Amino acid sequence: MADAGSLLPSGLVCASDAPPGARLPMPVSPDTLDDLLLRCQRHEPAAQRALYARYASKMLGVARRYARSVAEAEDILQDSFVKVFTRLAEFRGEGSLEGWIRRIVVTTAINHWQSGRLRRQHLLLDDVAEPAAPDASSLDRLSVAEVLALMEQLPDGCRLVLMLYAVDGYTHAEIGEMLGIQESTSKAQLSKARKQLLLLHQRQINYIRP
Template identity: 35%
Template structure:
């Protein structure tokens, strides 16, 4: 049963892990940890949600746990304020999904996690705040900063592209 479960969900869960780390190797490591938790707790699955959703939640929580431990090792505690920034229109649609995910992976880990949880996974700021154990205002600030950083990276890429073809 474990083999079937792994074969069914491994590729999708590796994709989830890649959104929270920098390398494929790190993503595989997190994914394997997540599957160990899935196998250990499979008897607790009640069937009240899709199995893939349950596995995804465990995978996300494992990735966040890994991210938290990495952040605590490398960053001093900081206080973030919510900064209101007018959001000019930027077209991300010109980028291929893989190119955009590569840019997301290049974000600082704290911004990357909040961006992934909010924009891709669809969690609310309140839920993200609870998952990451940070104030909700910090989540909002990190999300806005991540969007701004991504916007700047896209605009820079567009400028470089247009300079090359000119």
């Protein structure tokens, strides 16, 4: 996985809290994880609700970073957990269950994005001139929430690559596989995204005016 520390504040990599206003189930008394998995594979509704409650809040935070609204993130979350319960027998315990679910959420978010108003052929064709690189140190003073708010303003293609690389820690090779693009294209979009992010911040603090 990629080291995102040189791109964004280190806290951003762990920022996966659910967004305000999101509808989530109340926590339930936990079974052991192995018990829950076995019961979920037997399609027991109570076990499925318990597994959902255990991971829904964090995974909604993941979905929200890729979605443009809380409602869209909730749709991604619901679709993701349908896949989780359908594919649960595929989980072999190689790595954490949380990481396995997270990848399903990210992949589902990408599928939503590609099937939405911006089709795949436009994915990495953001028609935005690449600016000169401003001073990167200005981002270090921002909170996680402030950086995420700036990322919301990026063009969709480079925003997606930045999110995958700098927030969720995928390598350019993994991003290329997930999006069906060349590694060099992923790297170019990341460079553009980073410079656009810095430019947006400098405009915000009146160093550069639109």
